[in-house]
Amino acid sequence: xxEKARGSGRRREFEELTLPHLGSLYRFTVQRVRNAAQAEDxxxxxxxxxxxGFDRFERGTDAKxxxxxxxxxxIVDAQRKRSREPTELAVEIGTLKAEGSHLLDPETQLMAExxxxxxxxxxEALPQDWQAVVLLSFVxxxxxxxxxxxxxxPIGTVMSRLYRARQALRHRLKRHLDVDPRRATGTxxxxxxxxxxxxxxxxxxxxxx
Amino acid sequence: MDCEEARFGLYALLDDELEVxxxxxxxxxLEGCPTCHRELELDMRVKSLVQAQLAAPAPSPELWxxxxxxxxxxxxxxxxxxxxxxxxxxxxxxxxxxxxxxAIVLVLSFSLWILHAGQVPSPFVEELVQEHRGSVTRKRxxxxxxxxxxxxxxRHFRAEVPPSSPVPLLAQEGARLVGGSLCHVGEAKxxxxxxxxxxxxxxxxxxxxxxxxxxxxxxxxxxxxxxxSQGPGxxxxxxxxFLYGLVGELPxxxxxxxxxxxKGI
Numbered sequence: 001x002x003e004k005a006r007g008s009g010r011r012r013e014f015e016e017l018t019l020p021h022l023g024s025l026y027r028f029t030v031q032r033v034r035n036a037a038q039a040e041d042x043x044x045x046x047x048x049x050x051x052x053g054f055d056r057f058e059r060g061t062d063a064k065x066x067x068x069x070x071x072x073x074x075i076v077d078a079q080r081k082r083s084r085e086p087t088e089l090a091v092e093i094g095t096l097k098a099e100g101s102h103l104l105d106p107e108t109q110l111m112a113e114x115x116x117x118x119x120x121x122x123x124e125a126l127p128q129d130w131q132a133v134v135l136l137s138f139v140x141x142x143x144x145x146x147x148x149x150x151x152x153x154p155i156g157t158v159m160s161r162l163y164r165a166r167q168a169l170r171h172r173l174k175r176h177l178d179v180d181p182r183r184a185t186g187t188x189x190x191x192x193x194x195x196x197x198x199x200x201x202x203x204x205x206x207x208x209x
Numbered sequence: 210m211d212c213e214e215a216r217f218g219l220y221a222l223l224d225d226e227l228e229v230x231x232x233x234x235x236x237x238x239l240e241g242c243p244t245c246h247r248e249l250e251l252d253m254r255v256k257s258l259v260q261a262q263l264a265a266p267a268p269s270p271e272l273w274x275x276x277x278x279x280x281x282x283x284x285x286x287x288x289x290x291x292x293x294x295x296x297x298x299x300x301x302x303x304x305x306x307x308x309x310x311x312a313i314v315l316v317l318s319f320s321l322w323i324l325h326a327g328q329v330p331s332p333f334v335e336e337l338v339q340e341h342r343g344s345v346t347r348k349r350x351x352x353x354x355x356x357x358x359x360x361x362x363x364r365h366f367r368a369e370v371p372p373s374s375p376v377p378l379l380a381q382e383g384a385r386l387v388g389g390s391l392c393h394v395g396e397a398k399x400x401x402x403x404x405x406x407x408x409x410x411x412x413x414x415x416x417x418x419x420x421x422x423x424x425x426x427x428x429x430x431x432x433x434x435x436x437x438s439q440g441p442g443x444x445x446x447x448x449x450x451f452l453y454g455l456v457g458e459l460p461x462x463x464x465x466x467x468x469x470x471x472k473g474i
Binding site: 011014015019022023026027030031036039040043044047048051052115116118119120123134137138139143144159162163166169170173176177 | 220221224226251252254255256258259260262263264265266267268269272273275276277279280283284
């Protein structure tokens with residue numbers, strides 16, 4: 001009985017740490033594997049692994065980075081396993097998981113009918129390592145340090161991947177960069193970069209007292 | 210601080226990763242250097258474009274419950290002595306499943322009700338059509354034709370595409386042509402027909418000249434293959450001269466069914 005109570009306490013603690021990040025974990029996985037059902041399976045597997053190793057998690061450290069590290073390993077393992085399986089080339093009609101530069105072929109451009117889809121295609125065309133850095137930084141709001149910890153690589157590597165990914169995105173989305181995206185996406189009036197950065201610095205100074 | 214030094218710090222500045230003093234140095238350089246300023250502006254746009262446009266799908270509400278069930282099952286297996294009477298007692302997970310069954314019935318009934326309710330023409334259809342129609346032509350397409358008469362659309366597009374091109378029409382029963390547009394996808398010019406296919410669903414049929422080179426994917430598959438993308442399902446196929454695509458928020462099998470009813474397939 002006592003053992004059971006201890007188990008439920010452990011689970012509650014795990015839930016408190018993990019549940020707030022479930023959406024992020026799923027979003028990241030869908031971006032990587034492009035299949036909702038597979039993404040849920042992978043997130044589930046990663047959460048189970050995390051729970052099994054929960055005793056090794058250092059309390060008070062960043063749970064999000066810890067969870068993402070487990071998730072990314074799970075995704076990489078699954079992809080490695082999949083690549084060893086026989087390909088589906090023999091079927092007449094299959095599900096397409098396009099890779100790399102193929103993505104910018106006309107058929108795929110045809111698919112990318114909306115701006116959102118074009119951004120999606122541009123992100124997918126990035127090598128996996130760059131993609132992970134972009135998603136963690138732009139979408140999940142990770143700091144460089146957190147990304148380095150999650151991907152288990154030096155900060156310099158994070159910065160250089162991010163630099164190259166940005167150059168590639170700039171190239172691929174250049175048609176949409178000629179207009180102000182804030183206006184195009186209706187997210188507010190145009191602000192100059194300097195004004196925005198100054199405002200951000202001011203807010204931070206104020207916060208730090 | 211020179212440009213090279215400033216540009217090295219631009220991304221870090223943009224990601225709010227620099228200490229305040231370094232920030233200030235770069236900011237004062239930026240104010241006097243239009244080239245670096247432009248660089249920063251482009252990078253900000255890339256970041257905000259990705260943030261604003263990247264889809265943010267949510268997991269199913271059941272996902273966490275499934276995870277918890279698996280955790281419980283593992284814990285139960287670890288606790289339970291092998292064999293014996295204990296395994297015949299209902300586990301916590303099994304009890305939850307018993308409670309879960311009526312919930313599933315409820316959800317199913319609700320879905321059926323929603324589907325049934327969907328038979329009534331949706332007031333959002335017009336809005337959907339507008340949005341769908343506008344998504345490609347917003348920037349470069351010179352023509353957006355709000356016509357619903359197929360013959361009129363075909364006549365109109367004859368002027369824009371080679372006269373020998375077949376203009377496919379969606380032959381699916383219940384599909385109603387609600388508009389068309391000339392669109393640019395990359396550098397290629399294509400035609401788009403927008404159909405409403407019931408339940409307020411909108412699909413687009415594209416036709417565009419096929420590139421001169423061979424299809425890059427799966428050469429053994431022949432002229433037709435399914436492409437799966439996030440969000441709207443996409444079906445792409447081709448013949449000797451043209452590529453066709455159906456894009457819509459429909460399951461792949463529905464898109465296939467639609468495609469198989471197309472003329473010439």
